[in-house]
Amino acid sequence: MSMKETIERAENHLLHTYNRYPIVFDHADGVRLYDADGKEYLDFCAGIAVYALGYGNKKYEKTLTDQIGKITHISNYYYSEPLAEAAEALTNAAGLSKVFFTNSGAEAVEGAVKAARKYAYNKDGKCDHEIIAMEHSFHGRTFGALSVTGNAHYREPFEPMIGNVRFAKFNDYDSVEKLVSDKTCAIIMETVQGEGGIYPADKEFITKIRKLCDERDILLILDEIQCGMGRCGSMFAFMQYGIKPDIMTTAKAVGCGVPVGAFLVNDKVAASSLVPGDHGTTYGGNPLACTAVATVFKLFEEEKILDNVNKVAPYLEKRLQELVASYDFLVGERGLGLMRGIVFDTGKKSPGDVVKAALSNGLVLITAGSDVIRFLPPLIISEAEVDEMIDKLVTAITE
Numbered sequence: 589m590s591m592k593e594t595i596e597r598a599e600n601h602l603l604h605t606y607n608r609y610p611i612v613f614d615h616a617d618g619v620r621l622y623d624a625d626g627k628e629y630l631d632f633c634a635g636i637a638v639y640a641l642g643y644g645n646k647k648y649e650k651t652l653t654d655q656i657g658k659i660t661h662i663s664n665y666y667y668s669e670p671l672a673e674a675a676e677a678l679t680n681a682a683g684l685s686k687v688f689f690t691n692s693g694a695e696a697v698e699g700a701v702k703a704a705r706k707y708a709y710n711k712d713g714k715c716d717h718e719i720i721a722m723e724h725s726f727h728g729r730t731f732g733a734l735s736v737t738g739n740a741h742y743r744e745p746f747e748p749m750i751g752n753v754r755f756a757k758f759n760d761y762d763s764v765e766k767l768v769s770d771k772t773c774a775i776i777m778e779t780v781q782g783e784g785g786i787y788p789a790d791k792e793f794i795t796k797i798r799k800l801c802d803e804r805d806i807l808l809i810l811d812e813i814q815c816g817m818g819r820c821g822s823m824f825a826f827m828q829y830g831i832k833p834d835i836m837t838t839a840k841a842v843g844c845g846v847p848v849g850a851f852l853v854n855d856k857v858a859a860s861s862l863v864p865g866d867h868g869t870t871y872g873g874n875p876l877a878c879t880a881v882a883t884v885f886k887l888f889e890e891e892k893i894l895d896n897v898n899k900v901a902p903y904l905e906k907r908l909q910e911l912v913a914s915y916d917f918l919v920g921e922r923g924l925g926l927m928r929g930i931v932f933d934t935g936k937k938s939p940g941d942v943v944k945a946a947l948s949n950g951l952v953l954i955t956a957g958s959d960v961i962r963f964l965p966p967l968i969i970s971e972a973e974v975d976e977m978i979d980k981l982v983t984a985i986t987e
């Protein structure tokens with residue numbers, strides 16, 4: 589079937605919730621994608637920060653294929669070896685005590701918010717607790733996750749939200765402190781804002797938030813769904829700030845292509861929040877998803893993924909800064925590790941147009957916020973591939 593036919597067939601039946609690029613991807617290898625016509629693309633999107641290990645990792649494929657041959661689903665009435673293995677690997681990697689597996693990032697946020705509300709409920713028996721979230725944040729599309737997402741445009745048509753959510757300004761401590769009351773049960777934020785435009789938390793901001801949470805027994809929920817799993821140069825981004833969350837969410841790269849997410853809690857929350865009957869999921873933590881998680885952690889070690897991130901990230905940063913210095917319509921560069929963005933003066937050039945031109949030039953990129961192009965390559969990317977990306981991007985820009 590031609591790409592055009594596939595696209596028509598899909599559009600005839602899919603609910604139109606995405607404006608997809610007119611490309612049918614067929615297969616992939618390493619850091620490259622191939623469309624149905626055989627055209628090659630260098631991938632600096634990685635399925636939105638999912639494919640950390642790159643495509644076609646043989647050990648990953650073999651372990652998953654073997655598990656498919658054994659059993660993929662058993663329900664949460666029983667145990668499986670992959671479940672035990674994944675739970676151990678993830679809690680150890682995050683330095684948190686307990687984990688609940690979900691099928692997606694939004695569901696991880698749902699669980700985190702429920703755990704925080706239950707913790708507060710156990711303290712005072714009240715049902716009016718508040719959550720402080722950040723403007724320009726993104727936490728997912730289900731009601732709980734959407735309710736703490738700081739983008740009114742995403743929320744408004746679906747109001748009312750879950751309620752009692754207040755929005756503060758990211759990296760503005762006073763704006764958070766002003767919203768704190770005796771009802772505040774949690775503060776939720778991404779350690780590095782992704783969709784909103786690649787904004788890393790300031791160290792001072794997050795340190796003060798941690799202190800505030802400690803003083804008032806407010807739970808700090810860090811959403812590491814995009815910035816975690818090595819992308820920023822440490823297993824989870826919060827580790828570079830010298831603080832720990834009470835609750836953390838993960839998804840995207842934690843399964844490297846298999847749909848899986850999780851929320852993790854510290855001892856304090858584990859001891860007094862969700863108990864049997866409070867929360868559940870049919871698929872969550874199934875043997876296939878957990879095999880993926882356990883294997884991803886093994887391969888991160890074996891293939892020294894973090895070392896590569898820390899080697900290549902400064903090079904990507906330097907090359908992007910050079911790019912920004914060469915064009916008047918580029919006004920900034922920011923990010924952490926291999927989660928980076930360049931900022932456009934949108935009056936002069938549209939990031940969306942550049943992404944389209946890059947695609948036809950064999951380079952996959954995505955935007956963030958209204959004025960940023962995001963760079964989220966597979967974490968196995970090399971310096972030579974960064975050079976190749978810059979060359980393709982320059983061609984796209986000058987076209």
Ligand SMILES: *Cc1c(COP(=O)(O)O)cnc(C)c1O
Pocket residue numbers: 692693694695697726727728729778782783811812813814815839840849
């Ligand atoms: C992608 C993302 C989510 C939502 O994850 P889904 O798997 O799409 O539900 C939540 N938070 C952050 C920071 C994300 O980047």
